[in-house]
Amino acid sequence: MDVTVVWAAIIALGLFMYVVLDGFDLGIGIVFPFFPDEKERDLMMNTVAPVWDGNETWLVLGGAGLFAVFPAVYSTVLSALYLPLIFMLVCLIFRGVSFEIRAKANRTKHLWDLAFIGGSAGATFFQGIALGAFLQGIPVIDGAYAGDAFGWLTPFSLLTGLGLVVTYALLGCCWLVAKTEGDLQRRLHRVVWPLTIVLLGFIAMVSIWTPLQDPNIAQRWFHDGLFYRLLPVPFLVAVCAFFMHRAVRERHHNTPFALALLLVLLGYAGLLVSLWPYAIPSSMTLWEAAAPRSSQMFTLVGAAVILPIIIAYTTMGYWVFRGKVRHGDQHHYH
Known part of the structure; x- marks a missing residue:
C-alpha cells in the first residue's frame, strides 16, 4: 500500500467536501444582495444555521492532514499564499460573527x-485566488518559497477567484431552491440558469488558460495520452447544463442542487488529473513532499478514527434538518 497516495486521497476528499458543503452556505451570502427582503434573508440563513459551522470541519481536516503528512507543501504554500489566506480567514470571521449576532x-x-x-x-x-496561484505554480528553491509577497496576484488568479464566486453562488442558489418554496423559490429558480451560463463561461476560460500558462500541464493533457481520457469531461459538463436548464424550466426542487454538485465534481476531477503526481505544480511531487512513512502510518490511524466520525455527524446533521424551511422556523444559531 502506498500510504502517500492514501493520504493524498484523504486530503483531496477533505478539500472537496469543504468546497461542496461550505461552498453552498458561502454562496447564500453571495446571492443575498438579490433578495433584500428581511424576512426572506432570515429564511435563507435559517436553511444553513444548523449545519454551517460543521461544514468548516473539512477545511480543518485538510489543513491538519497537510501539516502532518506533507509538511513541505504546508510550509511552502502557506509562505506563498500567506496574504490571501489571512484575508480569507478575516472574511470567515466576519461571516461567523454575523451568524451569531444578526x-x-x-x-x-x-x-x-x-x-x-x-x-x-x-x-x-x-479561496479562488489561492487556487489560481497554486495552479500557476509556486517557485521553490532548496525546499523553500522563492517568490515575493504578491506573487499570488496575477490575472489568472483573479479569474479563478471570480470563477469560484460564481460557483459558490450557483451552489447556494440551488441549495435554497431545495430548501424553500413559494414565491421565493420561483425567484431563485430564475437566478439558477443565468448563473449556470456564467459558470460554464468561467469553466471554458480556465480550461483553456490552464495548459497555456503551464507547459507541464499542457504536456500532460496533449502529449501523454491523457487528452482522450479527458474528452468525456466537457461532454458531461454539457449534459449537466442541458439537464440543469430542463430542471429549472420544470421547477424541480432537488435536481438543480444535485447537478450543481456534479458540475463541481467534474471540475475538481479535471483539476486533480492535471496536477497528478505533483504536490506543488512543476516543483515537488507527492513523494518528495511527504513526511517519513512512519509518520504517515501513525497519523493514518488517527484519520481512520476521526474520518468516520466526521462523516457520521455531518450526515446526521443534514438528516435531522432535512426538508423545507419555512417562515417562523427557529433554526437560527443560538
Missing part, C-alpha cells in the same frame, strides 16, 4: 447583513 440585532441588522455578504464573497474570492 439574529439578535435590531437597529444594526443591516450592518450584519453587509458583514455576511462581504465575508461570504470575500472568503470565496480569496
Whole structure:
C-alpha cells in the first residue's frame, strides 16, 4: 500500500467536501444582495444555521492532514499564499460573527447583513485566488518559497477567484431552491440558469488558460495520452447544463442542487488529473513532499478514527434538518 497516495486521497476528499458543503452556505451570502427582503434573508440563513459551522470541519481536516503528512507543501504554500489566506480567514470571521449576532440585532441588522455578504464573497474570492496561484505554480528553491509577497496576484488568479464566486453562488442558489418554496423559490429558480451560463463561461476560460500558462500541464493533457481520457469531461459538463436548464424550466426542487454538485465534481476531477503526481505544480511531487512513512502510518490511524466520525455527524446533521424551511422556523444559531 502506498500510504502517500492514501493520504493524498484523504486530503483531496477533505478539500472537496469543504468546497461542496461550505461552498453552498458561502454562496447564500453571495446571492443575498438579490433578495433584500428581511424576512426572506432570515429564511435563507435559517436553511444553513444548523449545519454551517460543521461544514468548516473539512477545511480543518485538510489543513491538519497537510501539516502532518506533507509538511513541505504546508510550509511552502502557506509562505506563498500567506496574504490571501489571512484575508480569507478575516472574511470567515466576519461571516461567523454575523451568524451569531444578526439574529439578535435590531437597529444594526443591516450592518450584519453587509458583514455576511462581504465575508461570504470575500472568503470565496480569496479561496479562488489561492487556487489560481497554486495552479500557476509556486517557485521553490532548496525546499523553500522563492517568490515575493504578491506573487499570488496575477490575472489568472483573479479569474479563478471570480470563477469560484460564481460557483459558490450557483451552489447556494440551488441549495435554497431545495430548501424553500413559494414565491421565493420561483425567484431563485430564475437566478439558477443565468448563473449556470456564467459558470460554464468561467469553466471554458480556465480550461483553456490552464495548459497555456503551464507547459507541464499542457504536456500532460496533449502529449501523454491523457487528452482522450479527458474528452468525456466537457461532454458531461454539457449534459449537466442541458439537464440543469430542463430542471429549472420544470421547477424541480432537488435536481438543480444535485447537478450543481456534479458540475463541481467534474471540475475538481479535471483539476486533480492535471496536477497528478505533483504536490506543488512543476516543483515537488507527492513523494518528495511527504513526511517519513512512519509518520504517515501513525497519523493514518488517527484519520481512520476521526474520518468516520466526521462523516457520521455531518450526515446526521443534514438528516435531522432535512426538508423545507419555512417562515417562523427557529433554526437560527443560538
